[in-house]
Amino acid sequence: MYNEIELFFPYFSFLLGLVWGSFSNVVIVRWPKEMSIVRPGSQCPECKAPVKWYDNVPILSWITLGGKCRACGVKISYRYPLVEFLMGTLFTLAYFKFGVSWTLIEIWILLFGLVTISFIDLDHFLIPDVLSLPGIAIGLIGAFVNPERDFIPAFLGVLLGGGFLWAIAWVYYLLKKQEGLGGGDIKLLAWIGAVLSWHSIPFVILVSSIFGSLVGITLAFRTKGGMKTVIPYGPFLALAALIYIFAGEEISMLYLRLFFPWMGSQ
Ligand SMILES: [Zn+2]
Incomplete structure (x- = not known):
């Protein structure tokens, strides 16, 4: 049945x-x-x-x-x-x-947020707080309620995700006296950390910045706008989070096998 x-x-x-x-x-x-x-x-x-x-x-x-x-x-x-x-x-x-699980429901909510935020950011260079802030709250509550997750890694995810980008934005502001990263990006990465835990943050930052720089450099050459060409970062964070959700473990294993073969052997 x-x-x-x-x-x-x-x-x-x-x-x-x-x-x-x-x-x-x-x-x-x-x-x-x-x-x-x-x-x-x-x-x-x-x-x-x-x-x-x-x-x-x-x-x-x-x-x-x-x-x-x-x-x-x-x-x-x-x-x-x-x-x-x-x-x-x-x-x-x-x-x-x-599979049918609490985690599936949490991932569905995050997927809705990632897709919706990406398109709004593409159009308007904005990430709505009305999506990201409840997302962080729901992600933390989910970590607390969902027996398949632990609260501390999710809480650290918010701190690391939010804190890391916040620090970069602050340094950039000190150096250039203008905003490079939006506050919306910071809250989006905090949301990703709340649901995917702090383990996901280094991966998401690395992958999103690789894709972001590739597209940014291509656009800068094409439009002759120089390095001041502004691109929304939200879609790259979302893309990296998607890759982490569906292939994060596999890619991490591959990485270990390539660079630390003695660790991946057992
Ligand atoms: Zn009509």
Whole structure:
């Protein structure tokens, strides 16, 4: 009996991800405009026509409508179905990684935050406190309540994640007299530390700065903006956290085997 129910979990995870992806789209579009995320209901960004429920089905509606508003025909960004599909896929991968567990619920919440924050940061160079601060609180409460996690490593994760970036931002400010890292990045890394514990922080900092510098250098050459080209750091933190969630252990083992073969042998 249990096994038959289990067959549905991957589909359930995907559908749940689609629904949260749809909600994520609402937050991405409305939060920066200081609009309510509940009212009014979904509407066309151009003509404001209310979107009927049958035109609001994640991914499918965008495809059947040919990526256009039914009322005015304006193009609807492919980002809507992309965010939904991404969330559905990540939720399903998390199910396969963590199984039905408390940790899965905690990871789902973090995944929602990482995706939503990345797109808001890409658009506006901002990471909303309304997402990151409750995220840190929920992450710490989760570590306390969830029997699969311990509180101290999560608490250290917040301190290390928040503290490390804060120190860098402070030094940068002393040297350059201008802000390089946003406070939002600091709170996002603290959230990541709360859920993935302090062990994840060195990995996330290293991987995000590698990707960030590669993209930053490429953009600096392309736009001739020199080294002052500003890129949002949030999406790189999110990407590094995703890699850690799904492949962190494997990559750590590989690293040990490559550089410390005598340690990985037993
Ligand atoms: Zn319209």
